[in-house]
Amino acid sequence: MTRLLSAVLADYGPGMVAFWCPGCQSNHPIRVGPEGHGASWGYNGNPDKPTFTPSVLIRTGHHIPSQAGKRCWCDANRERVEQGKEPYHFTCDVCHSFVTEGRIQFLSDCTHALAGQTVDLPEWPK
Structure with a gap:
């Protein structure tokens, strides 16, 4: 079960929080602490009205620069539909x-x- 910090922000482990994206219908984890590897975002510390800086950019599949030209979910989904599957x-x-x-x-x-x-x-x- 996800531990909530507020109605809109979840605790995702040491130095990580996540918000629910209504556009993607999925969570977007954000590193806000020094723990782990990779970039860390600024966070105002307010779990009810969070601010993250800079912008949050999530890419999946062929939109990831290193995946350009490789097989992706678009290919797999097209093949499923061609096979009469969801x-x-x-x-x-x-x-x-x-x-x-x-x-x-x-x-x-x-x-x-x-x-x-x-x-x-x-x-x-919920």
Whole structure:
């Protein structure tokens, strides 16, 4: 079970938090502490109205630069449909946003329907 820090922010282990993205319908983990490897985001420390800096960029499948030209979820889903089967739940996506004072500003390079919109962070799904 996910430990919630507030209605909109989850504890994802040492130095990690996550918010629920209504555009992707999935969580977006963010490293906010010095633990682990890789980039660390600034965090205002407010679990009710979090701000992360800089922007949050999530890429999956062929949108990951090192995966360009390789097989991806688009290929697998197309093959499933051609076989008369349901596509997998996974897709190749871009989600790029600013999270400021508990709101998500989705940038225009997002591949989901909320691109260009600003919405409140939703509550973590039960």
